[in-house]
Amino acid sequence: FFALAMNVKMYENPILKGNIEKLKKYGYKFIEADEGLLACNYVAKGRLKDEKEIVDEIERFFLYSEIENYSNLLSGKKVLVSSGRTREDIDPVRYVTNNSSGKMGYSLAQAAVDLGADVTLVSGPTELKEPSSLKKFIRVNSAEQMYQEINREFKDTDIFISCAAVADYKPKEYHNEKIKKAEGNLIIEFVRNKDILFEMGQVKEKQFLVGFAAETNDIKENALKKLRKKNLDMIVANSAFNMNSNENAIEIIKKDETSQEFSQKSKQELAYEILKVVANEINNKNKNNK
Numbered sequence: 001f002f003a004l005a006m007n008v009k010m011y012e013n014p015i016l017k018g019n020i021e022k023l024k025k026y027g028y029k030f031i032e033a034d035e036g037l038l039a040c041n042y043v044a045k046g047r048l049k050d051e052k053e054i055v056d057e058i059e060r061f062f063l064y065s066e067i068e069n070y071s072n073l074l075s076g077k078k079v080l081v082s083s084g085r086t087r088e089d090i091d092p093v094r095y096v097t098n099n100s101s102g103k104m105g106y107s108l109a110q111a112a113v114d115l116g117a118d119v120t121l122v123s124g125p126t127e128l129k130e131p132s133s134l135k136k137f138i139r140v141n142s143a144e145q146m147y148q149e150i151n152r153e154f155k156d157t158d159i160f161i162s163c164a165a166v167a168d169y170k171p172k173e174y175h176n177e178k179i180k181k182a183e184g185n186l187i188i189e190f191v192r193n194k195d196i197l198f199e200m201g202q203v204k205e206k207q208f209l210v211g212f213a214a215e216t217n218d219i220k221e222n223a224l225k226k227l228r229k230k231n232l233d234m235i236v237a238n239s240a241f242n243m244n245s246n247e248n249a250i251e252i253i254k255k256d257e258t259s260q261e262f263s264q265k266s267k268q269e270l271a272y273e274i275l276k277v278v279a280n281e282i283n284n285k286n287k288n289n290k
């Protein structure tokens, strides 16, 4: 592993970039530098990553290097991930949202990078740090903004993993001024947001669609309904009570409705398991088409 730290001009030098690419081919790993104050007093890219993040990268390596053919498993694949909650504004100071931390989606985006994919992450509000080496990172707030971004990226995507906890409803009206309290109750009317995954299921061509179902009850039954209704290739069923946790237990249900259970593990470990199943399904599909 090389953890990079240097002057920004050197960092951007094509000779250095070429040498890094060469070394990557021999199996060396590079931990990109952060932006920040450099020793030469510039504020730019070239600052050594935080120690914790360097340790995280190395720890992840010990997880994914166990996977057979890990560096090529998703190489050349364009992966689009949606993650986090959405925020639906009521007035300039109030909004409705949900409990999703975004950890599963961020772990999946990072795992897809680790397994060689070009990854775009569309994220609603979260407190998490951006995964490293993404191709594109797009921040949004509302479900409508998330829909616009996903819709734009979708055509040029091989695998779409819809992990975001998208609000199903938004306030019918946005108040430009703060709502003042008055006598009696306040009633806010909500209208439906687009179901982003359902919409993508209607227009999909080559894309492999993975949905999530976070349920409080009848987990498998509800997940199966969503798999069929949204025209998915796979759905990951899990308990909504794990939304904010670092760990989860899941059941992966495939289009043919066979399923595989994974017991309680870290979300990062589960992310590799999910992507292994996805890669396997895509390979089988390609073999059958030949």
Ligand code: CTP
Pocket: 143, 162, 163, 164, 165, 166, 167, 168, 193, 194, 195, 196, 197, 198, 210, 211, 212, 213, 214, 215, 226
């Ligand atoms: N989803 C989406 N857009 C929405 C709602 C959900 O893209 N407006 C996606 C989620 O990212 C997830 C899947 O659909 O992959 C299932 O989301 P979930 O909230 O579990 O289910 P809903 O379809 O919203 O159904 P319900 O809330 O009635 O359980």
